[in-house]
Amino acid sequence: MNDFLIRDMTVDDIDEVVKIEHLSFKTPWTYEAFLSELTKNKVARYRVIEKDKKIVGYYGIWLLYGEGHITNIAVHPEYRGIGLGNMLLKDIISLSKENGISALTLEVRVGNSVAINLYKKYGFVEVAKRKGYYSDTGEDAIIMWKYDV
Numbered sequence: 001m002n003d004f005l006i007r008d009m010t011v012d013d014i015d016e017v018v019k020i021e022h023l024s025f026k027t028p029w030t031y032e033a034f035l036s037e038l039t040k041n042k043v044a045r046y047r048v049i050e051k052d053k054k055i056v057g058y059y060g061i062w063l064l065y066g067e068g069h070i071t072n073i074a075v076h077p078e079y080r081g082i083g084l085g086n087m088l089l090k091d092i093i094s095l096s097k098e099n100g101i102s103a104l105t106l107e108v109r110v111g112n113s114v115a116i117n118l119y120k121k122y123g124f125v126e127v128a129k130r131k132g133y134y135s136d137t138g139e140d141a142i143i144m145w146k147y148d149v
């Protein structure tokens with residue numbers, strides 16, 4: 001896994017990130033959404049994971065009031081199942097510690113058992129459900145928190 005590097009996302013990365021976003025989510029974020037996050041949102045941090053300069057995954061987090069809200073995390077389908085999600089989660093946790101974050105939260109589709117497994121592995125617990133949160137399918141969201149950052 002030494003071949004993979006995690007670094008801050010830049011505006012030049014957005015095209016590649018949006019491609020992975022389309023391969024990963026039913027309602028993908030647009031180029032403009034990422035641009036706004038990178039250039040206007042002062043509490044946002046976005047990081048990419050790359051191999052030989054090719055972006056293969058990324059995550060976003062908002063750091064505010066001592067809490068971290070994970071906005072998205074994705075790995076390119078061809079690179080899933082080899083530990084990159086683990087690497088991204090570890091990076092999220094160390095970034096959070098460096099920034100004085102004491103708790104992390106996120107929303108995930110109730111049917112997304114792969115992601116739920118990943119989060120549970122790092123100490124996230126299911127705290128609540130939001131009924132019909134995802135307007136595309138009407139699926140519920142599970143709200144998860146990790147209190148021991």
Ligand SMILES: CC(=O)SCCNC(=O)CCNC(=O)[C@H](O)C(C)(C)COP(=O)(O)OP(=O)(O)OC[C@H]1O[C@@H](n2cnc3c(N)ncnc32)[C@H](O)[C@@H]1OP(=O)(O)O
Nearest residue numbers: 024072073074075080081082083084085086114115117118
């Ligand atoms: C806040 C949000 O963004 S919620 C939405 C999360 N993102 C997505 O659903 C996008 C599409 N999915 C993905 O991009 C990826 O599947 C991710 C990011 C969820 C996981 O990334 P991967 O690189 O495949 O994860 P990785 O290989 O590191 O596995 C980490 C853990 O995830 C879980 N996991 C991974 N693959 C599977 C699988 N096929 N079945 C069940 N659990 C799995 C396991 O707990 C695994 O732990 P282990 O390494 O001890 O087995």
